[in-house]
Amino acid sequence: MSEFAPTCIYLVISPLVTLIPHSVPFPFASNSLTYPEKLSSYECGFDPFGDARRRFDIRFYLVSILFIIPDPEVTFSFPWAVPLNKIDPFGSWSTMAFLLILTIGSLYEWKRGASDRE
Amino acid sequence: MILSVLSSLALVSGLMVVRAKNPVHSVLFPIPVFRNISGLLLLLGLDFFAMIFPVVHIGAIAVSFLFVVMMFHIQIAEIHEEVLRYLPVSGIIGLIFWWEMFFILDNESIPLLPTQRNTTSLRYMVYARKVRSWTNLETLGNLLYTYYSVRFLVPSLILLVAMIGAIVLTMHRTTKVKRHDVFGRNAIDSRRTIMRGVTDLLKESSLILMS
Numbered sequence: 001m002s003e004f005a006p007t008c009i010y011l012v013i014s015p016l017v018t019l020i021p022h023s024v025p026f027p028f029a030s031n032s033l034t035y036p037e038k039l040s041s042y043e044c045g046f047d048p049f050g051d052a053r054r055r056f057d058i059r060f061y062l063v064s065i066l067f068i069i070p071d072p073e074v075t076f077s078f079p080w081a082v083p084l085n086k087i088d089p090f091g092s093w094s095t096m097a098f099l100l101i102l103t104i105g106s107l108y109e110w111k112r113g114a115s116d117r118e
Numbered sequence: 119m120i121l122s123v124l125s126s127l128a129l130v131s132g133l134m135v136v137r138a139k140n141p142v143h144s145v146l147f148p149i150p151v152f153r154n155i156s157g158l159l160l161l162l163g164l165d166f167f168a169m170i171f172p173v174v175h176i177g178a179i180a181v182s183f184l185f186v187v188m189m190f191h192i193q194i195a196e197i198h199e200e201v202l203r204y205l206p207v208s209g210i211i212g213l214i215f216w217w218e219m220f221f222i223l224d225n226e227s228i229p230l231l232p233t234q235r236n237t238t239s240l241r242y243m244v245y246a247r248k249v250r251s252w253t254n255l256e257t258l259g260n261l262l263y264t265y266y267s268v269r270f271l272v273p274s275l276i277l278l279v280a281m282i283g284a285i286v287l288t289m290h291r292t293t294k295v296k297r298h299d300v301f302g303r304n305a306i307d308s309r310r311t312i313m314r315g316v317t318d319l320l321k322e323s324s325l326i327l328m329s
Binding site for chain 1: 160165166170173174177178181182185188189253255256258259260262263264267270271273274275277278280281282284285288289
């Protein structure tokens, strides 16, 4: 467990690196000049007609799913790569079967054009 | 001490998942939960799982939940805070939950109250670990791909179904992508295309002149 000491140092320093530049402007910013009406959106003086949001395109969700599916593929490849002398070729071939099944899915995604941009 | 810090932060974050007013906050609060559980796994000595937990749970699961919340057109509406209306039924369900937790909690290895540690419980030392200790990855990989290979191949089928299902459900016919016809592309004679452009121009100009 002592090999995680650099990780703990990293976990302390990296939030400091982000939080210190983030919080330095706050004592110097003047908050008295902003009020809620100033911060709201401007629509030529009219009251807001509606929400400013558009309908969410579901292709963004497909992008995230198409990352999530090969993510366990890589995760399962990590413990395979270490004990390769102990698992006989049976272990390698079972991993190849696993990768082949997921390759079929990847092939379907390719031919269907799910990850093409328009 | 680290155990109590991590677990209490995980519990507080888990509570905030339920109690947050903004639904996006409610989806973002599992992230500290997963981080703290990853720290707890490190304390248990499961270093591989502690590293995979943020990758899989935050990167895949929390992101999926976040997308779902983003797709619903949720405005931060005012919440009718009527806790008392739901108190009888929710109180009964909460009591059942706590009653079941006590089955797990109150035994010798997980003491409920801080009692004195009795010295009769044996601690044994695994000497094989001191000669050459196996890493977490090594022990997992030794068994997963050989003895439990069928259980290892079943998730691949589940992932295949998920991939095909996601594509079938979200792609409509209107996403028409311009594709290259590869064989046709290779069969084009370049002289014909260049000359054809020039001859077309000549034909058009001659037609205009004649009319």
